[in-house]
Structure formats: structure tokens, C-alpha cells
Amino acid sequence: MKNSLSSESLQPRLQALEALAAIAQGRWPPHDLKALAVALDSVSLAFSSAAAATAYNAFGGVVRIVDMLAHWHRGILDAEPDAGRYLRSARERHRLWLDDYGHSDVAAELRAAVEGLATLESTDQVADIARTLTTVPLPIGIFAQPVKPDWVVKADLAPTKKEPPVDLTVAFLKFQFDGQPAAEVHQLAAREVHDLEIEVRVSRWPKDKRELRLTPISVEPKTTYDFPCFQFEKPDGEAPYTMRQSGRAALLLPQGMHARPFEFKYTAEFIPEHGDQPVAVVGHRTLIVDGADATKLQVCGYPGLDQTLFALREILRRRPGVPQAESGDALLVLAALCNLAGRAVQDAEFKGRWDEAAFQRYVRAELRRHPLIGADLDEHAHAAGGITDLSLRGLPIELKAVDTLISSVGQCEPFLAQTASYAVAKSKRTAILCVLDSSDKKTAPVPPETLLDIRAHAQDTVSICVLVIQGNLARPSALSR
Structure with missing residues (x-):
């Protein structure tokens, strides 16, 4: 094996530092934090050091959390409706992040830097968290490259045509509540159980995947709703596949007159998750549900x-x-x-x-x-x-x-x-x-x-x-x- 260090691998880390420094000074970050988090994840996959890979993965997760905090800060200043949803999202991401890195030694300093999130009350504290993160060191990642025999090297020099991966599309066709198509803003009585039916179409089914899983996500507190996850095994026949499934949905709390409606988005993923199969999710996959009872x-x-x-x-x-x-x-x-x-x-x-x-x-x-x-x-x-x-x-x-x-x-x-x-x-x-x-x-x-x-x-x-x-x-x- 031969080790190498690429200067390009440092670019996401440097851009993340620039973004954090801007937030620490009360400015909007000059780089897209979501894109930087994805870049940090990609870089970590090639590291030969497991500790370095874990540190960069953990840092990418923290960048996603700070992205939500930056949106919360701007939302409060711009008087956006329900700006608190960004803070709720950041705290939920932080909770999930701790599940993964709460006992990792290489993420100890990152944990200390964001521990103030649990008691966050003022937008001024967002700058403090960002400023602390700029001082957290990360290990230098070394890329491991295998040394190939001469005959393999010569074979690699021959021009080869690599087929691009074929796009895979998961299309959400229809949602129905109690047999009725979901409206743009659907009225749903709270504290009652309702039928939720979903219809999806899949353009292809990857050979190494066992099932397709559809999961609801929301910035709402989990104690306010209970929406089903849907799981589909590979159907018989030839693609494309159209599949339907029903579940039970409930809003656990009603809303007041001035409250904004609940919003849910269904994500699609194939299980197991490994592989680089590109997946495009299209169609009506967002549900906006109003739980206020107009009659009361x-x-x-x-x-x-x-x-x-x-x-x-x-x-x-x-x-x-x-x-x-x-x-x-x-x-x-x-x-x-x-x-x-x-x-x-x-x-x-x-x-x-x-x-x-x-x-x-x-x-x-x-x-x-x-x-x-x-x-x-x-x-x-x-x-x-x-x-x-x-x-x-x-x-x-x-x-x-x-x-x-x-x-x-x-x-x-x-x-x-x-x-x-x-x-x-x-x-x-x-x-x-x-x-x-x-x-x-x-x-x-x-x-x-x-x-x-x-x-x-x-x-x-x-x-x-x-x-x-x-x-x-x-x-x-x-x-x-």
C-alpha cells in the first residue's frame, strides 16, 4: 500500500472553517453548509485511518446541525413564520448525532463544542458555538492507494469506457386519507385514527437491495403525531413497478386557530443502504395537515x-x-x-x-x-x-x-x-x-x-x-x- 495526501481533500475542511467563522461574526456563511457536509462525508470514505474517517464524519454531522442554527438565527431576525422549527430540527439532529458519536474518543472535542445546544435560548449563542468549533482540530486524513503489479498498471492504461450509473426514480403518485385524495392542506381530526394509503412507482429495482422503505420526517415534536413507515419488498414482474400500501395515521394533539399546519415529508431509501446507486425522488411526497377542528x-x-x-x-x-x-x-x-x-x-x-x-x-x-x-x-x-x-x-x-x-x-x-x-x-x-x-x-x-x-x-x-x-x-x- 502507498499513502498519499491530496490538497483537494482539505478544501471542504477549509471552507467549513470559513463558514463557521462568518457565523461567529454574525454573518451569513459564504458556503452552502449542506453541500460542505456531503463533501466531508465523501472525503472521509477514502481515508486509510479509521479515526480520521470517524472525525470527519462527525464533523460533517455537526456542520448540518450548525446549518439549522444559522437558519434559525436568520429566521428570528427576519421574523419568519415558525422560525423555531429550525431550532427543533437542530436539537433533533444533535440527539441523533450523539447516538452515533456520544462515546467516540475522536469526537470528544466536537461534543464539548456543541454541548451548549441543549440549553440554547438566544440567537447570540449560535455565534459562540460556531466560534468554538473553529478551534477544534481534526486529524490529517491520509489516503491509501494500493500498489498494483506492472501488468495491472499496463492494463489500466488501456482506454476503457465506463458506463454511467442509471438513474433510479421513486415517484410518489398519490396519498389518500380515509379513501379521499390528500388535499393541498388536508383537514384531519386530531385524536382519531385515520387510514393513510400511499401509491408509489419505482423505475427500476437495484439487484442488491432487499426492500424500499418510506419514512416520514418532520420538524414537529414526535409526541404530536404518529404516521406510519411503509416497507415494500421487490415485486414480481418487470419494471416499472407500481405499489400501494395502507397504514394508520393520527395527530395526537389538535391545533389552535392561529397555529400553522403540520408538515410531513416522506423520504425513500433502499435497504441495505450501501452502494452508490443514484436515487431521484419526485412527485407529491409532502403532506400538509391541519388538525384544528373547525366545528369546535x-x-x-x-x-x-x-x-x-x-x-x-x-x-x-x-x-x-x-x-x-x-x-x-x-x-x-x-x-x-x-x-x-x-x-x-x-x-x-x-x-x-x-x-x-x-x-x-x-x-x-x-x-x-x-x-x-x-x-x-x-x-x-x-x-x-x-x-x-x-x-x-x-x-x-x-x-x-x-x-x-x-x-x-x-x-x-x-x-x-x-x-x-x-x-x-x-x-x-x-x-x-x-x-x-x-x-x-x-x-x-x-x-x-x-x-x-x-x-x-x-x-x-x-x-x-x-x-x-x-x-x-x-x-x-x-x-x-
Whole structure:
């Protein structure tokens, strides 16, 4: 055997140090940490020293953990929705990493460097972990190359054509819950067991593999769900193979009104795992599941409005790039206003004609009574050269009082541009328009949930939640004359 040292093998290690140094200084790493972790794994496979190979493998695992911590740090600063999922992922990766290297002597210094992850509370600690990792030495890896006989060397010099590996595709064709195709966001009752059926297609089956294993992964705590793993043995016949299997799935905890849905992704791997067979996974392999029970949610106290609010919640939180807190503020205000809209029909609270100033005073008092709004409600804040009626943490609440009959949300179109301009001026992607219809009524009121909807404006960049409150209602007895 002949030992050699390649300078190219040091490149992933040096780039990892540069990335860690950048994180230690509070900057985004200049290199892709996921790609560096894969490169470190690849380099370790060729080392002749088992200790060096283990050290580089362990370091690659740590780089993956730090990648999640860097995303958590940036997510907190950018107010990303559910940025804590990155921290949960880092801790779970750390737990799995300790299972592999918790008793390894060569990984002792790496263990000490990341032990603070268990008590991590502040994003400032991410820089401390990265800074400590830059000081951890790794052994120099030596590559072992066998010395071949002369006749083998001469044979190797002859040009040979190496066939590239044939791609292997695992295609996820279909998921079904309780016999129904999985929706883009699927409603699934919590604390109940459901049938989950999966259908996959495999383009080829490697000769040295016993089975195909499909495993669910998620950043959610394992105590909140129980989703099945699927295992397929090689079927008879010729490829491609289409296979189906059923299992039992359950959400162990329900979600609140403002919580984001669960997200699961199924991974595919052939067993045993050794070999360099490239595997491409395509198709619908991500499940987004909402475990909130819409029939039990009590938001504003009126079932019809609660159901509509539940549907609007899904529209608001699925918008890309909009902070979850902004959507939460919009739903908080809407809940209070929808309660007012329900009472306006049930108790005829807005008798006679109302002007805009009186309506604004009434709504201001109504919102201030809400304990989660209170002092955060601003009045007459300036924006876009104008003055907003009300706003909650910068979210504009535009109020209008009209004396013409409004029977649909579409009739509020003339007020959308003004409302959207306030939102844009406040760097918001959401606004609320509440209109009081105090016209003389000659017919019975319409269900209040039919006058609640979302309208897009400003080139579809601003979502305006429109609610019409019915005032000046006719006495029921007068309608029978």
C-alpha cells in the first residue's frame, strides 16, 4: 500500500472553517453548509485511518446541525413564520448525532463544542458555538492507494469506457386519507385514527437491495403525531413497478386557530443502504395537515362567522413572505369585529343613521376592550400622506359608514385602493376594511358571514379583509305588513 495526501481533500475542511467563522461574526456563511457536509462525508470514505474517517464524519454531522442554527438565527431576525422549527430540527439532529458519536474518543472535542445546544435560548449563542468549533482540530486524513503489479498498471492504461450509473426514480403518485385524495392542506381530526394509503412507482429495482422503505420526517415534536413507515419488498414482474400500501395515521394533539399546519415529508431509501446507486425522488411526497377542528373553534361566538374566519385564516397564512404575526393580528381584529357584526344583526345595535366619526368611536371602544389589543390600538396614524382611522401594530383598519344598501362584499370595491395604500405605506401585506351599512332596510338582513371576504389589491400584493356590518335594520314585525 502507498499513502498519499491530496490538497483537494482539505478544501471542504477549509471552507467549513470559513463558514463557521462568518457565523461567529454574525454573518451569513459564504458556503452552502449542506453541500460542505456531503463533501466531508465523501472525503472521509477514502481515508486509510479509521479515526480520521470517524472525525470527519462527525464533523460533517455537526456542520448540518450548525446549518439549522444559522437558519434559525436568520429566521428570528427576519421574523419568519415558525422560525423555531429550525431550532427543533437542530436539537433533533444533535440527539441523533450523539447516538452515533456520544462515546467516540475522536469526537470528544466536537461534543464539548456543541454541548451548549441543549440549553440554547438566544440567537447570540449560535455565534459562540460556531466560534468554538473553529478551534477544534481534526486529524490529517491520509489516503491509501494500493500498489498494483506492472501488468495491472499496463492494463489500466488501456482506454476503457465506463458506463454511467442509471438513474433510479421513486415517484410518489398519490396519498389518500380515509379513501379521499390528500388535499393541498388536508383537514384531519386530531385524536382519531385515520387510514393513510400511499401509491408509489419505482423505475427500476437495484439487484442488491432487499426492500424500499418510506419514512416520514418532520420538524414537529414526535409526541404530536404518529404516521406510519411503509416497507415494500421487490415485486414480481418487470419494471416499472407500481405499489400501494395502507397504514394508520393520527395527530395526537389538535391545533389552535392561529397555529400553522403540520408538515410531513416522506423520504425513500433502499435497504441495505450501501452502494452508490443514484436515487431521484419526485412527485407529491409532502403532506400538509391541519388538525384544528373547525366545528369546535369559538372565535367570535357566531358559528357562521367562525367558519368563514377559519377559511380566511388558511388564505392569510399561506401567503409567501408574510410574517405569521401580521396574519395573527389581522385575525385578532377580525374576531372582535365579527362579534360586533353578529351582535349588530342579533341585537340591532346600530339603530338609525350613523356617520363615520361616530362609527369610528364605537369601533375604537370595542377594540380597546379586547385584552389582547388594548393599548396597541392606534388612532389617526399618518401613512401615505393620509391618516388611517385605526391601526394595530401598524396593521391599518379602515372604517367607512355609508347610507346605501350593501348586499355583497364586491360593492366595497371603491374603498380598496385607499385601504391598500395605507398598508403599503406601513410595509404591511394585510389590511382590514370595515363598512357600516346604515341605509333604510326594507328586507330581512342577510347572514353576516356572507359579508366577510378577502380581496387582493395593489397588483395582488395586499390582502384586504372586508367586513360589512348591517345597521339600521327594519323591525321584523314591520316586514309582515
